[in-house]
Amino acid sequence: QVQLQQSGAELVKPGSSVKISCKASGYTFTSYDMHWIKQQPGNGLEWIGWIYPGNGNTKYNQKFNGKATLTADKSSSTAYMQLSSLTSEDSAVYFCARWNYGSYDLDYWGQGVMVTVSS
Amino acid sequence: DIVMTQGVLPNPVPSGESASITCRSSKSLVYKDGKTYLNWFLQRPGQSPQLLTYWMSTRASGVSDRFSGSGSGTYFTLKISRVRAEDAGVYYCQQVREYPHTFGAGTKLELK
Numbered sequence: 001q002v003q004l005q006q007s008g009a010e011l012v013k014p015g016s017s018v019k020i021s022c023k024a025s026g027y028t029f030t031s032y033d034m035h036w037i038k039q040q041p042g043n044g045l046e047w048i049g050w051i052y053p054g055n056g057n058t059k060y061n062q063k064f065n066g067k068a069t070l071t072a073d074k075s076s077s078t079a080y081m082q083l084s085s086l087t088s089e090d091s092a093v094y095f096c097a098r099w100n101y102g103s104y105d106l107d108y109w110g111q112g113v114m115v116t117v118s119s
Numbered sequence: 120d121i122v123m124t125q126g127v128l129p130n131p132v133p134s135g136e137s138a139s140i141t142c143r144s145s146k147s148l149v150y151k152d153g154k155t156y157l158n159w160f161l162q163r164p165g166q167s168p169q170l171l172t173y174w175m176s177t178r179a180s181g182v183s184d185r186f187s188g189s190g191s192g193t194y195f196t197l198k199i200s201r202v203r204a205e206d207a208g209v210y211y212c213q214q215v216r217e218y219p220h221t222f223g224a225g226t227k228l229e230l231k
Contacts, residue, residue: 035220037168045168045211045222061219095167103174104215105158109167 002026004096004110011116012086019082020113022096029077030054033099035106036070036081040092050099051079086117121146121214125223131231132202140197140226142212147192148175149216156216159188159197162225163208171210172197204230 007021022034036048049060053072060068067090069082083090094113097106126141148157155175160168170179172188175195185200199206209225 044224045213047213047220047222059218063219097168103177103179104154104156105170105173105179106160106168106213107170107179109169112167 002098002108004098004108006094006096006110006113009114009116011118013119014087014117016086017082017084018086018115019080020094020115022079022081022110024077024079024098027098029072030074032101034070034072034079035097035099036068037095037097037106038092039095039112040089048081048094053077053079083115086115088117091115091117120219121148121217121221123212123214123221123223125210125212125226128226128228130227130229132228133231134203135201138199138202138206138228140199140210140228142190142195142197142223144193144195144214144216146216148214149192155190155192155195156214157188157190157195158213158215159186160211160213161206161208162211163205166208168211199228202228202230206230 003025005023010018012018030053033050033052035050038046048064051058051070058070072079096110098108100107122145124143132138157175158173159171162168176188187198212223
């Protein structure tokens, strides 16, 4: 069965960077885009962008250009998102989710990673 | 960016009643292939969002037929029939018609 297992919660200092992971199993990792979504405490969902692990192509929400960098490691079926120059506005839960081309939707989601930016 | 605006439910909703959640987009979500690129998700407390419907009205695999999506190019409704305790949570609409994909702010469903 399809599973997306994300890394654990992070407590990081302002101005630093953090890299979170999303390990995929149960399907061909290189054949599906992986999307990333941000959810601030008590708030809604915000789309960050996607990566196609097959060739490394990416697409970002312009709002996250320079903030988020998406990469993927085919050998371990793991997608990564690095967030840089962290501020309190980056404190949020970050989800990875698989994109289903056939129906244009996010059919499987990771459990989410809580990133807390605090000194 | 396409702005998605969701309505508010008159909470709490009595168990067994119906609930309709509305969502409006600032631009038509109908593409030239005739499909409407609007998805609905449910996020239960402490969980990840779960896909309910795609292409506005097609239920995702395993989703109860108590959930039905409908609408036009810019106005959409998710109807939940015979509401049950497990339906409680926040419902989000999402447009995937163009980038950046955008979500509504969410509509909370509480049960009585």
